[in-house]
Amino acid sequence: MDIAAVNLLPYEDFVNIFGNVVEKCPIIPAAVWSRRPFVSVKAFEAAINEFVDALPESGKEGILRCHPDLAGRDLKSGTLTRESQEEQAGAGMDALSSSEAARMARLNEEYKKRFGFPFVICARMNDKAAILQQLSARCQNELAVERARGIEEVKKICHLRIHLLLSDGTFKL
Amino acid sequence: MDIAAVNLLPYEDFVNIFGNVVEKCPIIPAAVWSRRPFVSVKAFEAAINEFVDALPESGKEGILRCHPDLAGRDLKSGTLTRESQEEQAGAGMDALSSSEAARMARLNEEYKKRFGFPFVICARMNDKAAILQQLSARCQNELAVERARGIEEVKKICHLRIHLLLSDGTFKL
Known part of the structure; x- marks a missing residue:
């Protein structure tokens, strides 16, 4: 699946596929769906990282506590x-x-x-x-x-999960 | 379970119990755990509502898309x-x-x-x-x-879910 295919996904499919790129935080990919279209996979990842960085410190701790x-x-x-x-x-x-x-x-x-x-x-x-x-x-x-x-580790995990999903035959469109 | 018992919960138990008061958004109760102790159940709910209100509009849409x-x-x-x-x-x-x-x-x-x-x-x-x-x-x-x-409806659902959990014998400490 390439970024053009990702950009075409309805939110339900998008959240089903990417819902756990940040552990147990489907709200994060669900939120960045609003930022489509992404010019690249890197831009998709950047949107996730920006959302995380903009959370209050309690929200960042909340992400860690979902692990x-x-x-x-x-x-x-x-x-x-x-x-x-x-x-x-x-x-x-x-x-x-x-x-x-x-x-x-x-x-x-x-x-x-x-x-x-x-x-x-x-x-x-x-x-x-x-x-x-x-x-x-x-x-x-x-x-x-x-x-x-x-949170830096969360972003590394997210990066690898996204790349695995995009290269995984299961979700090839 | 009363608010004093809630305030004593380690984060893992807290997230296990209240993790779905906002549908599929355990990050939210996990974040407000940082705000303990709560003086009342109302204060606990207020902390959740404040966290939600402080999210960017995309984050609010993200919550809705988890439903x-x-x-x-x-x-x-x-x-x-x-x-x-x-x-x-x-x-x-x-x-x-x-x-x-x-x-x-x-x-x-x-x-x-x-x-x-x-x-x-x-x-x-x-x-x-x-x-x-x-x-x-x-x-x-x-x-x-x-x-x-x-989002107003999400808060009503959250209110009822919290009260049901607190009155539910399952989680009485």
């Missing part, structure tokens, strides 16, 4: 979104040793207690070791720094 | 959220005569073509006849009027 923990209870119970499931599995989050799992759980709790939102990282761009190292290091940040850092 | 059609394909295919299912059934949307269903489908299409978002009305405050009458009348509005009107 599951890495190797958390949604992974264990099979209630992750399809996209998160694939991303977490790709980074080996479903195959942690018991000591790695215990360390991840402890650090996730420490992070959430400190910031009031979960640790978000683009799992497709990191492996298990890098994720554990980042989680440990980012627990030391200030709130404002970490909120901004989490 | 299903009344008596539409999600009702037929059983893919409505639990809350929408109960609301639509309560207003008789699952028991339209074939001529009512045809009229509803025609007017829904006319409305969506005109505005680029679906007709939203608080089904619990209306019956079948009132919904059809409103849908027909509101098709004639200007875009800005109808966007604001849709």
